[in-house]
Amino acid sequence: MAILHEVGTAPRSRRSGSWGPSNPTVRYGLGRTLSAFGTFLFVLVFNFFLFRVMPGDPIALYTRGRNVDPEQIAKLRAALNKPLGEQFLAYLANPFTGNGPSVKYSAPVWDVILPRVWPTLLLVGTATLLATTIGVWLGIRAGWNRGGKFDRRATSITLFLYSMPEFWFGMIVLIVFAVGIGPFPGVFPIGGLSTPGVDSTSLLGVLDVAWHLVLPVTTLAVIYLAEYSLVMRASLIEETGQDYVRTARAKGLMDKMVRRRHAVPNALLPTMTLVFLNLGFVVGGAITIEKVFSINGLGSLTVDALTGPDVPLLQALFLLFSGAVIFANLVADLLYGYFDPRVRS
Template identity: 40%
Template sequence: MNRRFSYFGKKLFQYTLVLFVAISINFGLPRLAPGDPLLYFFDESTIKELTGAQKQEVLDSVGLGGTLWEQYIQYLKGIFTWDFGTSIKYAQPVTEVIADKLLWTVTLILPALLLSAVIGVIIGAYSAWNRGRKRDIGFLTMMLTFQAVPGFWIGMLFIAIFAVQLGWFPTYGAVSIVQDGTTWGFIKDVAWHLVLPIATLSIATVGSNYLLTRSSMLESLGQDYMTMAEAKGVTKKTLIFNHGLRNALLPIYTQFTMSLGTLIGGSVVVETVFSYPGIGRLLYESVVARDFPMMQGVFLMITFGVIAANIFADLTYPLIDPRAKSSAVHKGGQ
């Protein structure tokens, strides 16, 4: 028991240290970027006419007034009170804007990640079992192609073919301007707008899931217990999924949980291509507008998401592979 507490105590200290470093970097990076946030409020000629007091008043209103040290202290206080300041672009509290966009991002990213993981794992396991054969080479070539093609190019291709040429799906946005006013009609409209973005994200990320699964499965298939199971006449399906994939699942699970950690950041490229009102597009617009409070808020949410995903993975590893539990106890006693 003491070993386990020692292990998780070290982990907690590591995560706390990482969080402190991350939030400090998060504070500094936007301020190192070129550009003056006053340019979003005024043009250059107007800025030249403003007095120093007037400029300071505008900067104070969005949390950018005072020295860097004063801003940093205010920034840390805001984290503990969940107050990230006021957005320069939206003139609203950062937390309110993020909360408004977050549901759209979760609605887009979560199905895409699940779909990509399921397809990548199934095809990767099947390809590994048929290693060296034509079907394996065919799947490997296809997935490497998906991995190499930029996500924005896939999205633009889908828009050109399925939205513009065929007219099957909307070209942009999350909902139509005109709706029938019913709940079911709203749900169908949202789902129809999600088809192309989800397909784009799934294709753009399925390659990495496939390659990791195939690599892990190839290592697992070479173990003695697989040879013994095959010699006993175990069926092909049982060999692949109950013996091989189960023992190769840990790195696959790690990648999936890390993907969940970045979920809150959305997909900047895909959301921008499809003009989707999520966190990714919000981050892009904030960078363009030099909206420091909003950039800090979004980056901080991404940081929290990644650390939470790491903690979740550490806690749930023993459910995937009992060997992880004994390894954690052993490390805690060192």
Template identity: 50%
Template sequence: MSSTASSTTTTTAAVTRAPGSPDARAAGGGNTTAYLRYAAGKLGSAAVSLFAVLVTSFFLFRIIPGDPVKAMTHGMPTSAEQLATLRRQFGLDLPMWQQFTEYCAAALTGDLGTSYQFHAPVGELIAQKLPATLLLTGVAVVIYSALGLWLGTRSAWRHGGLGDKLNTGVALTLWSVPSFWLGLLLIIVLSVGIGPLPGLFPTGGMESGSETGFAYVLDVAHHMVLPVLTLVAVGYAQTLLVMRSSLLDEMGSDYLTTARAKGLRDDDVRRRHAVPNALLPTVTMVFINLGHVAAGSILVETVFSWPGLGGLFYQALSVPDLPLVQGLFVVFAGAMILMNLLADVLYPLLDPRVGR
């Protein structure tokens, strides 16, 4: 009798918890509700961050020394009346609070203003320079993310060995090197040439200007080698160290011991169990790097005279061209906020414990 009751109870519980049962559907609905609540919270945080970016971009660049109107008319005979007319034309004569409210209202509609020095809409200037930046930094991010993940995994899995020590030492050295200094060093060695070593690559720019068709593609690739190499050298080091540290934290976990006890090969334990659980910090790093794709690298683009957003930002700061600087700052920060939001939304898919 007791056995029959136990069997009935077990069968009832199994039916109740079956995938199509009401309780199972309720549990699934609860998980969906929790995820939507988690995603809504992250979306709200992103909106607050974006508003903070608008506030920061307006006030931060107005404390930069210099008068934009005087900088634009430098070297030209300009009367006080003409200077006042220009200030009125650019809205610089308005009270600060009115400038801020008009700036926020325009930015929320996608209007980033008109550049002082180029006399063109900021959005159009950014759209013109964006493809060059996406090409350069996009290629670099893909290369150094893949390289950092691979080398970081191998270093952690064989930690303490010669390969691990060599990889870690090189990564720490490159991570501490300023990107502009490394770029200048590469120009000296590989562009100008040292002693019998001739210059192999262009010193700057994106193209020679005389190539068409497939020859143009090769010409652009030739100009990309040194700036991409600079970005990869610094970026892969950071990714490697983060991945190595995350995987080392997982190495002593009980589930890895259990997986080995079941007879799984070492490569399967690493690939199917250890690496997926160590990916969360590295996923954050990869998405931050993807956010940098829009921002590019201001210093690297400036050193190599790359015609992207970094060089445009440098030009805008030299005036200062307030609408252009503010617009670029919003685009750079907005890309970072968007990538962080995507990383946060994807976290629960990688680790169901997140967001509960």
């Protein structure tokens, strides 16, 4: 009975402490989270001092080329003449709006940024999902049949697309399918996210937005899928030479079972990291595509803030973009450690 008791209780003891501090997964997750938090704190400090070490008079930089009320200039001067420590504490209390309102738009920076988030997420997020699905499928099929006809054609096409500037490709797509060439008229809208006067919340409005997104989403997806396809292909080719793949084949498993159950799950890990990192950059928008297709997203807002320059808006955008990349990188690290025990150990 003592032996049975020991055998029965040992697994429960291990399970009870499976999520404690001694668990490698927990230690790895805590380490990655603390590292991301430290990185974000560094970005906060760097963002605070970056625009304060710029040469010249900051007030003149804020108000250059604008007719600003003297009372507003006096308030800006008083805010910047406060002790640096007091400014830093006020900035930490509200880093997105602690630097004052947007000079160009005369509104709180968050009120300027928030309406631009949805167009960017809709554009770049949709393109990323399409590019991931198609690119991973192309990489799997090309890498598993390395040297075959499909591999040669797919690799040549993806290399060509990967080397093509997205703004140039966007202009070509816009000319051919929106403006029209010769006897072939344009079919899609020239730019914008919706037709003026159409309610975007109605069914007709949703279809209108989808019709406007066809060209910019296709442009981004074509460029992105080339990157995912090449990374997936290289990763799968590396996995096919591993011992566990040879063992699975030696056991008599069908080729498609070896690919689906053994090779592809491990080859997906580098691609998964790349996908999550790119999702972090989604918030930054696609500046060139948004300008080519006249979409008022975060990318075009960044260009407007730089041409000002609108320093409070630039600080908020820089912090938003950095935080998105740090968070996406953290999610990728946690998932990587969860799926790959070698990372945790």
